[in-house]
Amino acid sequence: MKILVIEDEPQMQATLVRSLQQEHYLVETASDYDSALEKVALYAYDCILLDLNLPGGNGLALLEELKKQQKTEGVIIVSARNSVDDKIQGLELGADDYLPKPFHMAELHARVKSVLRRRKFEGQPLVQLRNLQIDPDRHQAWVAGQELVLNRKEFDILLYLVTNKDRLVSKTALAEHVWGDYIDQADNYEFIYSQIKNLRKKLKDHGAGVEIQAIYGIGYKLVSP
Amino acid sequence: MKLLNHATAYFAGLLLLVISGWAALFYFNMLDEIYDSMDDGLENQKILVMQKARQDSTVLLQRGFEAGYYSVREIPKGQALPRTDLYQDTLMYMQNEKDFEPVRMLTTVFRQGHRYYELRLITSMVEEDDLIEDLLYSLLWLYVGLIASILVVNNLLLKKIWQPFYHILHRLQRFRLEDAQPVPVQKTSIAEFQLLNQTVEELLRQNVATYQSQKAFIENASHELQTPLAISLNKLELLAETQPLQEEQLLQIGSIMENLERLTRLNKSLLLLSKIENRQFGQQEEVSLQKLLQKALTDFSDQIAFKNLRVELDAPQDVTLLVHPDLAAMLVMNLLKNAIVHNVPGGFLRISLSQTALRLENSGKEQPLPPDQVFARFYKDAASPASTGLGLSIVKAICDLYGYSVQYSYGQGHVFTVNFTS
Numbered sequence: 278m279k280i281l282v283i284e285d286e287p288q289m290q291a292t293l294v295r296s297l298q299q300e301h302y303l304v305e306t307a308s309d310y311d312s313a314l315e316k317v318a319l320y321a322y323d324c325i326l327l328d329l330n331l332p333g334g335n336g337l338a339l340l341e342e343l344k345k346q347q348k349t350e351g352v353i354i355v356s357a358r359n360s361v362d363d364k365i366q367g368l369e370l371g372a373d374d375y376l377p378k379p380f381h382m383a384e385l386h387a388r389v390k391s392v393l394r395r396r397k398f399e400g401q402p403l404v405q406l407r408n409l410q411i412d413p414d415r416h417q418a419w420v421a422g423q424e425l426v427l428n429r430k431e432f433d434i435l436l437y438l439v440t441n442k443d444r445l446v447s448k449t450a451l452a453e454h455v456w457g458d459y460i461d462q463a464d465n466y467e468f469i470y471s472q473i474k475n476l477r478k479k480l481k482d483h484g485a486g487v488e489i490q491a492i493y494g495i496g497y498k499l500v501s502p
Numbered sequence: 503m504k505l506l507n508h509a510t511a512y513f514a515g516l517l518l519l520v521i522s523g524w525a526a527l528f529y530f531n532m533l534d535e536i537y538d539s540m541d542d543g544l545e546n547q548k549i550l551v552m553q554k555a556r557q558d559s560t561v562l563l564q565r566g567f568e569a570g571y572y573s574v575r576e577i578p579k580g581q582a583l584p585r586t587d588l589y590q591d592t593l594m595y596m597q598n599e600k601d602f603e604p605v606r607m608l609t610t611v612f613r614q615g616h617r618y619y620e621l622r623l624i625t626s627m628v629e630e631d632d633l634i635e636d637l638l639y640s641l642l643w644l645y646v647g648l649i650a651s652i653l654v655v656n657n658l659l660l661k662k663i664w665q666p667f668y669h670i671l672h673r674l675q676r677f678r679l680e681d682a683q684p685v686p687v688q689k690t691s692i693a694e695f696q697l698l699n700q701t702v703e704e705l706l707r708q709n710v711a712t713y714q715s716q717k718a719f720i721e722n723a724s725h726e727l728q729t730p731l732a733i734s735l736n737k738l739e740l741l742a743e744t745q746p747l748q749e750e751q752l753l754q755i756g757s758i759m760e761n762l763e764r765l766t767r768l769n770k771s772l773l774l775l776s777k778i779e780n781r782q783f784g785q786q787e788e789v790s791l792q793k794l795l796q797k798a799l800t801d802f803s804d805q806i807a808f809k810n811l812r813v814e815l816d817a818p819q820d821v822t823l824l825v826h827p828d829l830a831a832m833l834v835m836n837l838l839k840n841a842i843v844h845n846v847p848g849g850f851l852r853i854s855l856s857q858t859a860l861r862l863e864n865s866g867k868e869q870p871l872p873p874d875q876v877f878a879r880f881y882k883d884a885a886s887p888a889s890t891g892l893g894l895s896i897v898k899a900i901c902d903l904y905g906y907s908v909q910y911s912y913g914q915g916h917v918f919t920v921n922f923t924s
Contacts, residue, residue: 286729292736299743357728359770361828379732379766382739430804445742447756449763457801468808493749494756495742 278393279303281322283313283339284355285331293326296382297389299444310334314342322350324392326385327372329356329363337363340370351392355380381450383441390440406439407486407501420483430455431476434469438489438499447496473497505664506656513652517645525641529634537606541589544608544623547571548587551621552612562619567594572623582611582618594624604629666690670702679781682710713780720776727769735762764890771892774832775879778899783826791855792820794834801835802842810848817855823922825904833900836893837862837918844883850915860920863913870912877908894918 280302284290290306297304305320307313310333317325317339329336336354343350352372356363359377367375373392376385394402394413404411408421416432418425427435433455438446448466455469477489487501503511551572555561562574588609593602608623669688687699742755777783795817799806806813823830841851841864849865867883875881877898882891897920901908907921 286733288733289729289736292733292740295740296736357732359728359773378728379735379762382736445739447739447759447763449760456804468804471808472804492742492752494753495759496756 279322281305281325283307284328324351324389327352327354344371351396353388383446383450387437387440409485409487411436420485425483430472442499445492445498506660510652510656514649517648521641521645540606540625544625547623548610575620577618577620579618585611666695679713731766768890771890775899778903783829785826786824788822789825789827789830790820790822792817798834798838805842809845811845812850814852821855821857829900833897836897840893858923863915863917865915873910876910
């Protein structure tokens with residue numbers, strides 16, 4: 278999987294690259310509009326992370342260029358502007374997603390995987406981890422072929438944790454992803470725990486080869502021992 | 503009262519005063535002139551009567567006024583000598599009017615031979631009350647005529663002259679900072695209006711420029727703060743994944759992340775507040791509050807279940823508001839979040855929606871909050887350090903934007919009421 282990171286802030290770029298490399302993607306970078314345009318024209322990528330404020334041009338113009346060249350890369354706009362206009366315009370120009378900064382890495386990985394899945398596995402959309410199978414589109418999960426009956430929240434948690442397997446997912450990231458952005462400012466995330474508890478029990482009862490670990494003080498991690 | 507009518511009212515008052523004063527002056531001058539002319543006539547008649555008396559002694563026998571305009575009576579010399587001509591007004595019975603009418607009378611003395619005679623001459627006089635009445639009517643017509651012409655002049659001429667003023671007034675009335683439309687200025691040759699046009703033009707231009715730069719500042723501030731926040735947060739996440747880490751270190755990292763997340767929320771909320779207050783949410787559409795409430799309750803269902811809250815939703819009719827959909831969601835979410843976060847385990851939450859108001863009542867600390875402070879920025883309960891203290895400020899800002907009112911009161915619990923009609 279080849280991913281192009283178009284980001285002008287060097288530290289941000291380095292962090293993104295490192296985190297993406299941990300997922301074994303092939304990562305390339307561009308720091309300004311012109312080099313981004315060049316790379317996009319010369320090579321094909323599976324996914325592009327696009328910052329909008331670039332030296333030498335606006336990221337939205339790059340989107341237009343991609344559209345003109347009839348490229349089908351999955352594009353995720355990553356912007357600190359968090360403006361509704363940018364979002365609408367970006368999605369209209371063919372971007373797949375819009376992720377406002379700051380974000381949690383877990384959220385980025387979930388979005389990247391979702392884009393890759395939609396682009397690459399058309400007709401074969403199942404996520405597989407050990408004996409666990411998940412169909413993200415139909416909201417179904419199986420352990421060793423036997424269906425795991427989950428409520429909506431449990432399913433979302435499981436998919437999010439599986440997408441970020443072996444990665445530390447903070448409570449906030451999980452809450453914002455599953456319960457929505459408005460959940461922020463909640464004084465505590467203890468209500469998450471009861472859903473996790475139910476999910477753990479169901480996984481264990483079905484003999485799933487994955488396990489949700491609680492990382493004290495931060496959040497959770499799904500491992501497959 | 504309109505400007506033009508205002509001026510007319512003053513004119514009417516002033517004219518009444520001037521015309522009354524003028525009328526009094528005119529009346530007395532005229533009367534004076536009439537007396538003067540009558541007295542001259544009497545003087546002339548006196549001479550004529552005295553000439554006639556010298557030729558015809560029967561004249562001296564005219565004792566009364568029966569058929570003439572004079573009467574003669576002989577008086578002793580001693581009485582006659584100190585006399586001078588005397589003009590006076592008196593009343594006399596007039597056959598034609600069948601009434602006593604005022605007459606002007608000249609009393610004088612003359613000598614014929616060695617005898618002295620007193621001669622009295624009369625002439626019919628102006629009827630003063632009739633004169634006043636006529637004068638009053640004439641003046642009334644004059645007054646009405648003047649006011650009418652002022653009104654006509656105002657409405658036709660002045661309106662035309664004041665046209666640029668009304669144009670600019672109308673323009674200011676419809677001026678919106680968030681979508682400032684350049685409107686052509688109406689050309690005028692009046693110096694004051696030119697100055698007004700220029701001043702308003704300059705003022706609007708400056709306001710729009712300030713607004714634009716503030717808008718840009720908000721976006722820049724957002725960008726500048728979000729990026730270092732994003733870098734720090736993501737670097738911490740990478741750090742947390744490095745091995746080996748002890749539990750104590752993870753705990754520290756978790757705590758730093760929580761603070762950074764809180765900083766992010768604060769930043770986002772402050773930017774949102776500024777955006778609302780700068781009226782940067784222009785777009786409006788019909789939003790169903792009933793649906794919004796149901797969706798919000800679903801979103802918060804886990805928190806409600808966790809706190810074991812009793813929720814009563816009383817929304818018999820749907821209410822739609824013409825607002826920005828995101829702001830409507832923000833309004834409902836913030837009110838609901840507030841009522842849940844500050845609730846006590848096993849408490850209640852009553853929501854009622856009517857055509858005029860949305861009312862939320864929740865249990866919580868059994869102590870009323872200061873109603874003048876709850877909506878202030880950064881006002882928060884010491885018991886919930888994670889809250890930004892901006893949620894209710896955002897609610898207030900949204901209400902202010904759309905002309906709703908929001909109030910806090912304390913009854914069975916804490917009550918927040920949003921009135922859609924203010």
